[in-house]
Amino acid sequence: MEIRPVQSDEVGLLYHLIQDLAKNQHLESFVETSPERLSKALFREPPDFGALLAMDKGRAVGYLTYTISYSIWAGRPFLHMDDLFVTAKERGKGIGKQLILHVRKMAMARNISSIKWEVDRDNQAAISFYQGLGAQVNIKGIGRWEFSGADHSQGTDK
Incomplete structure (x- = not known):
């Protein structure tokens, strides 16, 4: 098993896994990204996200x-x-734990104060997984204010 940053020629693999996660959660219609968008965001300087x-x-x-x-x-x-996602066939083999421990080590080396994430309060398996690592899971409301493309082209203080 190897845990490593996504390489430029592997963005399609990442995209496929994102789609797999969305299918797993019955949220396929919410995936708006594409391999091209992911690649542009991941490999710009500085990158918009890490993977x-x-x-x-x-x-x-x-x-x-x-x-x-x-x-x-x-x-x-x-x-x-x-x-954080592991394919259904590979779950239970410690892969998720390896991924999160890898990012924890990376964060600590960069003097990052903490790792935060969202978890569905009904996803007891995920909550137990995180707690088993020693993490605290606080059930807190999450605010979201989304904007469509049309909203960005118009002033918001009219």
Whole structure:
């Protein structure tokens, strides 16, 4: 098993896994990205996000995506884990744990204060997984304010 950053020629593998996660959660219609958009965001300077692949014998079997943000209270950056996913066939083999421990080690080396993520409060398996790693899972409301393309072209203070 190898955990490593996504390479430019592997964005299609990442995209396939993102689609697999969306299907797993019955949310396929919400995936708006494309391999081209992912590649542009991942390989610009600085990148918009980071991505790790779990590779087993040349097959992509899981991924973890993240962004880096800044905690005003901690006075240091924090890592926001966007997705942690392992294919159904490979679950239970410790791959998810390897992915999150890899990103934890990376975050600590960069003096990042913490890792934060969202988890569905009904997903007890995921909550137990995170708690088993020693993480705290706080059930907190998450605000979201989304904008369509049309909203961006018009002023918001009219």
